Amino acid sequence: MAISKDLVAASATPLILSILSEGESYGYAIIKRVAELSGGRMKWSDGMLYPILHRLESQGLIESEVRPAENGRQRKYYRIKPGGRKAVQQHKDEWQSVLSTLSKVWETQVCLA
Amino acid sequence: MFSIEDAIRRWKRNLSQRQTMTPPDIGEMETHLREEMDNLQAAGLTQEESFMVAARRIGDADEVAAEFAKVNAGAIWRGRVLWMAAGILVWHIISAAARLTTWSSVVALQYGHLPVSSFWLGVSVPVATTLLSVLLAWGLYRLAVRSSWQPDRVTARAKVLLALGVGALAIVLDVMAGLPTFVMSRIGTGQDLGQFVQGTAYGKMPIALLWPFLLAGLLIFLAHRRRPQAAG
Numbered sequence: 001m002a003i004s005k006d007l008v009a010a011s012a013t014p015l016i017l018s019i020l021s022e023g024e025s026y027g028y029a030i031i032k033r034v035a036e037l038s039g040g041r042m043k044w045s046d047g048m049l050y051p052i053l054h055r056l057e058s059q060g061l062i063e064s065e066v067r068p069a070e071n072g073r074q075r076k077y078y079r080i081k082p083g084g085r086k087a088v089q090q091h092k093d094e095w096q097s098v099l100s101t102l103s104k105v106w107e108t109q110v111c112l113a
Numbered sequence: 114m115f116s117i118e119d120a121i122r123r124w125k126r127n128l129s130q131r132q133t134m135t136p137p138d139i140g141e142m143e144t145h146l147r148e149e150m151d152n153l154q155a156a157g158l159t160q161e162e163s164f165m166v167a168a169r170r171i172g173d174a175d176e177v178a179a180e181f182a183k184v185n186a187g188a189i190w191r192g193r194v195l196w197m198a199a200g201i202l203v204w205h206i207i208s209a210a211a212r213l214t215t216w217s218s219v220v221a222l223q224y225g226h227l228p229v230s231s232f233w234l235g236v237s238v239p240v241a242t243t244l245l246s247v248l249l250a251w252g253l254y255r256l257a258v259r260s261s262w263q264p265d266r267v268t269a270r271a272k273v274l275l276a277l278g279v280g281a282l283a284i285v286l287d288v289m290a291g292l293p294t295f296v297m298s299r300i301g302t303g304q305d306l307g308q309f310v311q312g313t314a315y316g317k318m319p320i321a322l323l324w325p326f327l328l329a330g331l332l333i334f335l336a337h338r339r340r341p342q343a344a345g
Contacts, residue, residue, distance in 0.1 A: 027141060028148045045172025046149070050141060051180035058184065066137075073148070076141050 003041050012044070012052055014091035020062055020080040021088050026069075027053065027076070053078055061087050115161045121146065124168055131178030132192075133185055146171060202279055204324070207246040209286035211239040211320050216293035219312035223305060231308070235315025243323050 019025060019033050030053075031046050056062045061084035069075040080088075121143065128139050146167050153163035171177070182189065215238045221227065222234055229237075267275075297309045 028145045031145075045170065045176065046145060047142060047171040047177035048180055050138065050145075051177070051184045054138070054181075054184045071148075071151075073144050074140065075144055076137075 001041065002043055003038070008042050008044065011042075011095075012048075013056070014088065014095065015042075016049070016052060016056065017061065017080065017084050017088045017091065020078055021085060024077050024079045026078065030078075056084070059083075117160050117164060120161075120164050124164075127174050128178065131174060131181075133178045133182035133189055135185065135188060138181060138185070142171060142177075202283055203250055206279070206283045206286055207243055207250070208320060208324070209283065209290045210246050211242040212290035212316070213286060213293075214242045215239045215316035215320075216290060216313055219309055219316065220293045220297060222312065223308055231312040232315050235312050236319050239316050239320045240323060243320065243327075247327065 015034060015037075016030060019030055019037075025033070027046075027049055031044065031049060034042055034044065053062070053064075057064055057078070060081065062078050062080050064076050064078045066074055066076045124146070125139055125143060128134055128142065129136070134142075146164075149167035149170060150160070150163040153166055154160065158166065215235065218227075218234055218238045219231065222229070222231055227234065294309075294313075297306055301309060
């Protein structure tokens with residue numbers, strides 16, 4: 001079951017920030033990590049990742065550095081900044097309260113059924 | 114015959130034509146495309162197949178460009194203002210050059226007995242100068258595009274020097290274009306001056322007429338190229 005487009009869009013920012021809080025990464029690896037974490041259910045067009053990364057960078061949540069990779073190509077690496085870590089915590093709180101609200105209403109319905 | 118480098122170049126040009134992505138943005142996506150292609154080829158796809166799958170996964174150029182437009186709004190406007198300023202400067206230089214050659218040739222006609230009438234001289238010199246300068250400017254631009262010249266690799270210092278150089282050229286040409294009038298008003302008799310003013314009046318007409326047509330032509334040309342049907 002693929003996840004709906006709206007939900008994918010809404011979760012993109014917290015997901016990217018959370019992946020970067022695991023350590024420095026670059027575009028292609030982030031896409032791979034998302035596919036791995038979601039079991040391929042979060043369908044992004046890969047190109048959409050970059051505008052989001054650039055926006056997070058201009059907001060000062062992450063920083064980037066271009067340097068040659070082991071395969072000789074110029075890669076742009078992204079690293080999370082303290083502001084980004086704070087944003088991750090905020091996203092976590094928000095998503096957890098959404099999740100717990102949904103869980104509660106679904107549990108009630110199961111009991112009634 | 115499929116050439117992978119040609120295909121990637123077309124793909125990049127297709128993105129850059131949307132004008133919302135900077136060269137570094139496109140470079141970053143190209144690295145992504147090539148890494149995806151490497152992985153797909155390691156999984157057994159041919160070069161051509163891997164390109165098609167990787168390009169498809171990156172997504173529709175219009176959608177990606179629209180997202181970049183939101184992030185790059187400031188840079189896009191800076192780019193537009195830059196081109197506008199460059200256009201005004203080039204226009205200034207070319208019209209100063211046209212005035213310089215026309216006014217000088219009018220003076221030359223008065224003292225040098227050239228085998229043309231002041232009317233034909235006044236019409237042909239500014240038209241020829243303007244068209245040649247436009248061709249020259251276009252040629253220089255094409256040369257810069259064709260060579261490996263990349264704006265993002267040019268240092269800030271070189272850009273400032275280039276801007277100052279072009280600005281200085283505009284000022285020098287403008288001053289030089291005023292010289293024939295100045296010289297005539299100092300050394301010419303009343304009759305000479307009258308002839309000179311008549312000759313330059315012929316020259317002003319084509320300069321005034323030519324620009325609207327050149328600019329309208331440019332607009333029509335650009336309107337046709339606005340939405341390119343480039344192969345992904």
